[in-house]
Amino acid sequence: MHWIDYVNPHSVREATELLAEHGESARILAGGTDLLVLLRGGTMDNVNLVVDGKSIPELNEVTYDPQAGLTLGAAVPCYKIYNNQAVAHAYPGLIDTASLIGGTQIQGRATLGGNLCNAAPSGDSIPAMIALSGVANIAGPSGNRSVPVEDFCTAPRQTVLKRGEMLVSLHFPPPVPNSGARYLRFIPRNEMDIAVAGAGVSVVLDNGTIKSARVSLASVAPTPLFVKEAGEALVGMPATEESVRIASGLARDAARPITDMRGTIEYRKHLCEVLTRRALLTAIERAKEA
Template structure:
């Protein structure tokens, strides 16, 4: 994916995720569809796809159906696919003018590790204000977590530090992580705040370049 210049320009959040998943050999064989069907809460591609408003297309004995990616995972390692069904494709809307996106994560090591927390974000800017926004979090809930409340709260507001701070606090409040060997509940919630603010800022900067 990241070898295609047109895709890289149009879907920057997807490229952020694609460059993070595994090493070169894994990236050459893996697919976003496989990452989605694996339904791991820490799956790096899933928040990025949610930020890009992706839709999963499913075929099975009952015919064809469409599921928004934020609704695809139902629990750790579980998804909406029924008996005999298969994910056949994932579609992404064409980005509009003023669109920008990003995915970032925090990990203990630089490569081939599982996120302690991650944030996928996108914005559409209109005259310096946030027309719309989408934020999804990784590794802080039983499934990748789409925080629709952030988009509701910051739509129409200026793309400034105060607005980003509000988004970060909502992300922190929405997260329902566990404590494990990679991090505590408190630490992961703090990361949700920090990563959401930083990721949104990158998305905003990219949106300005795409205006």
């Protein structure tokens, strides 16, 4: 690896000042499971300053309140999410994704904040966070702002973050009664692979009728894809497989994948239909149990 400097700031302000000063040549380090690979791989030769975010209190926050929802610091590793009983109980859709990114070792370091900032089209946690109406809390030299997760990634490995800005935390609204969520992905093996396609969904039920729903897809567009129309089509419909098939068809139609070594356009569009349907059916089951 080329020479880098390392700094370990203890406040958001210190970190954003460093990021503002160094611009493109600085990167925030959380779990490092993407960043260190990229730094070593020669694709980030312009980066010469690593700013460790793990000593900043706000980036380590895990606060759940049934009224206020969940605030998840950008540097909280996956295992701290699924080992937190209250969070696991309230947000099973988030646990689906936190427990399938990489293997045990990767989950000991990898973070959902990092997964979002890495902005890979295949980022497993991003559709799950979109389905749960997640919001990214950003700090920067000119103050704080919040961006819905579905608007955060702008192109492969590109985000809305401007010079000097950093992701501080993710916020999820409290789960409403009779709601459920699910993330499902397809990979050719049981674990440790990149999604050929993925679907993150959430539903809210009202006496057997779908009150609202959200659908989002991974690996089938330049960014994780929020398929607003698929969720909206379910509003007011009975919570049945027939209704779900309408939404999963819309998800298939919205996908605009490429053909690459992991799958063809046709295969991926088919997977979007299947994964969305199965994820919605599980989300409905979870909503009935909630």
